[in-house]
Amino acid sequence: MTAPATARRTVRVDLGDRSYDILIGPGLIPAAGREIASRLKGRKIAVITDAHVAPLYLDDFMAALKAEGIEAVSLVLPAGEKTKSFEHLISVCDSVLAARIERNDAVVALGGGVIGDLTGFAAGIARRGSRFIQVPTSLLAQVDSSVGGKTGINSSHGKNLIGVFHQPDLVLADTDVLDTLSPREFRAGYAEVAKYGLIDKPDFFAWLEKNWRAVFAGGEARIEAIATSCQAKADVVAADERENGQRALLNLGHTFGHALEAATHYDSARLVHGEGVSIGMVLAHQFSARMNLASPDDGKRVEAHLREVGLPTAMDQIPGGLPPAEVLMDAIAQDKKVKGGKLTFILTRGVGQSFVADDVPQSEVVAFLKEKLPK
Amino acid sequence: MTAPATARRTVRVDLGDRSYDILIGPGLIPAAGREIASRLKGRKIAVITDAHVAPLYLDDFMAALKAEGIEAVSLVLPAGEKTKSFEHLISVCDSVLAARIERNDAVVALGGGVIGDLTGFAAGIARRGSRFIQVPTSLLAQVDSSVGGKTGINSSHGKNLIGVFHQPDLVLADTDVLDTLSPREFRAGYAEVAKYGLIDKPDFFAWLEKNWRAVFAGGEARIEAIATSCQAKADVVAADERENGQRALLNLGHTFGHALEAATHYDSARLVHGEGVSIGMVLAHQFSARMNLASPDDGKRVEAHLREVGLPTAMDQIPGGLPPAEVLMDAIAQDKKVKGGKLTFILTRGVGQSFVADDVPQSEVVAFLKEKLPK
Structure with a gap:
């Protein structure tokens, strides 16, 4: 049933008395009961998942808990971004309280980023903070949203505002589950993996350029890439848990990416988050070159790698057309604060040399977008 | 307009980078604009209040903000415990986001405990944590709920569970506003003032026995009593912010009190929170005497003082009858965890000598309640 421990990696997120382990490797869903039972004082769990993940993994997960004498209830929510709403937050809270989950018990998110963000929020407010276990089932969730403690839902005023x-x-990151992802979903998660190299790990980016096929194929290279990504995010989060400074580096590619997601109305048929980040990272490198901060060759290198793995790298690859530069700029301004015509942006001096720039002229961004938008 | 600074007291709540000041004294609502403007980087505020408080203080408060160039919006909610619901939480969050309250701006709770708990919760989740200012308008809120950072709403499963x-x-505790409280409301808040003496400040309790009339009348003695209470709570909270240990002492009288509130269906015509605490504190002293932990004289002394100020001190003073001891015990068990027939309870060895007991036999509590319930 369970994989040999040698294939497994552990990343420690160092946050004082809130420190925790991320286990990464095959067979962690079947082994979940044992891993949880050995760490949890309580014997009760509420499992929150969605209609996409439940048919694939819920039975196995519940059986794994039962085998260790853990009493569990489950709640299956609709799949998709719309589930990150107050309506579903209320139903998760209600399930958790109805199951009488108390201090030593736990709430589990079994799913991708949407389920993780929603369930983490519910766990954070039920009894003013309940134990929370993440079992991320997408590559994106394994390398990004399940590390760092950001939870939330969307509001009519914007994403993740509450x-x-x-x-x-x-965190139990079972790498076997990634085999059931569509190539497009896997690639979208890979954009965040590449991001960690581009932020401050040029060697990791070079390793990915050589080894990305093995990462996509599974096995040791994939585990290595996920562990490196989790460690990279864990290091940033440990240094700046509440995003007062350097944690902003994790937004590399996200300012442009979020604007593109908003411009395509979060329609996943047109653009998913990781694809927006891929295009956004290329734009961030190109914009940095335009500002004479980086060589244009770095942008070309980033673009070549992301294109090679099959990710979109330019705005003209988004089906259905885009609004004009000024409208994209408005979307950026809604995401980031504009002070006196200046923006905070993640820019770069080259591969692995990103930095937080807080004085980017809005007019330069608009001019750049006009150049890059499909004519 | 504003009171001389000499009449004002400041209590510092020492919580590292989350430390804050509680200002206590007359004229703090008219002075709110100045006090806030000198501390807040932003210039935008969302004020949340209720239909009971708004006609009394909202105009003055908004004018005080405006005079200092602070842009403010307000939201008036229905008064009463039912407002602590997801429905109103959603509307507060929506107001805060619609007003574009950002990191350096703030959300203000202008009201009693209900408005404070609800607004603090909304501030805690809007943009994953926004600045929050309390302007408590009841004695209970000034000495209890506005200190310590507990926020929340009720659920069908129980009070304050989310x-x-x-x-x-x-925190701006304007002592002038207490003059508009009904005597019953003032007394109910006074029960929490007396509690701080009973927990671990025998000298303060003795001072209250001598000076309670001056506290009720207003002026320096009232300010002194409020400042001592806030300091007492601040000390406990600083030592145990998330209630892992000694913070439980603040629940003296609350285990019995909550059970009585539940038994009277939170009907404020029959029993308000502070009255439940008053009876609960007397019961806690009597129960401690029954367990041979304290002298019966201490219980008599506590009862005499609370009766003298006009608070109820025995269950037979609650109009409308009470359920049998077993039903009250169930309500206690819902509030506190029962392990192997044993309860955690705040007991006492005498006035100002409370302690956390985690092995109180349930059977003893039931027998005691049977004795004390009206026949």
Whole structure:
């Protein structure tokens, strides 16, 4: 049933008395009961998942808990971004309280980023903070949203505007589940993997350029890439848990990316988050070159790698057309604060040399977007 | 307009980078604009209040903000415990986001405990944590709920089961507003003042026995009593912010009190929170005597003082009858965890000598309640 421990990696997220382990490797869903039972004082769990993930993994997961004498209830929510709403937050809270989950028990998110963000938020507010375990089932969730404690739901005023920082007590990243992802979903998660190289790990980016096929194929290279990504995010989060400074580096590619997601109305048929980040990272490198901060060759290198793995790298690859530069700029301004015509942006001096720039002229961004938008 | 600074007291709540000041004294609502403007980087505020408080203080408060160039919006909610619901939480969050309250701006709770708990929760989750200012308008809120960072709403499963710990950035306790409280409301808040003496400040309790008339009348003695209470709570909270240990002492009288509130269906015509605490504190002293922990004389002394100020001190003073001891015990068990027939309870060895007992036999509590319930 369970994989040999040698294939497994552990990343420690160091946050004082909120520190926790991320276990990464094959067979972690079948082994979940044992891993949880050995760490949890309580014997009760509420499992939150969605209609996409439940048919694939819920039975196995519940059986794994039962085998260790853990009493569990489950709640299956609709799949998709719309589930990150107050309506579903209320139903998760209600399930958790109805199951009488108390201090030593736990709430589990079994799913991708949507389920993780929603469930983490519910765990953060039920009894003013309950134990929380993440079992991320997408590559994106394994390398990004399940690390760092950001939880939340969307509001009519914008995405993720309501939530809390609530660190999990344990993350079980079962790499076997990634085999059931569509190539497009896997690639979208890979954009975030590449991001960690581009932020401050040029060696990791070079390693990915050589080894990306093995990462896509599975096995040791994939585990290595996920562990490196989790460690990279864990290091940033440990240094700046509440995003007062350097944590902003994790937004490399996200300012342009979020604007493109908003411009395509979060229609996943047109653009998913990781694809927006891929295009956004290329744009961030190109914009940095335009500002004479980086060589244009770095942008070309980033673009070549992301294109090679099959990710979109330019705005003209988004089906259905885009609004004009000024409208994209408005979307950026809604995401980031504009002070006196200046923006905070993640720019770069080259591969692995990103930095937080807080004085980017809005007019330069608009001019750049006009150049890059499909004519 | 504003009172001389000499009449004002400041209590510092020492919580590292979440430390804050509680200003206590007359004229703080008219002076609110100045006090806030000197501490807040932003210039935008969302004020949340209720239909009971708004006609009394909202205009003055908004004018005080405007005079200092602070842009403010307000939201008036229905008064009463039912407002602590997801429905109103959603509307507060929506107001805060619609007003584009950002990191350096603030959300203000202008009201009693209900408005404070609800607004603090909304501030704790809007943008994953916004600045929060408490302007408590009841004695109970000034000495209890506005200190310590507990926020929340009620659920069908129980009171305060959904919420976060979110410390305010500033508390303005304007003692002038207490003159508009009904004597019953003032007395109910006074029960919590007396509680701080009974927990671990025998000298303060003795001072109250001598000076309670001056506290009720207003002026220096009232300010002194409020400042001592806030300092007492601040000390406990600083030592144990998330209630892992000694913070439980603040629940003296609350285990019995909550059971009585539940038994009277939170009907404020029959029993308000502070009255439940008053009876609960007397019961806690009597029960401690029954367990041979304290002298019966201490219980008599506590009862005499609370009766003298006009608070109820025995269950037979609650109009409308009470359920049998077993039903009250069930309500206690819902509030507190029962392990192997044993309860955690705040007991006492005498006035100012309370302690956390975690092995109180349930059977003893039931027998005691049977004795004390009206026949």
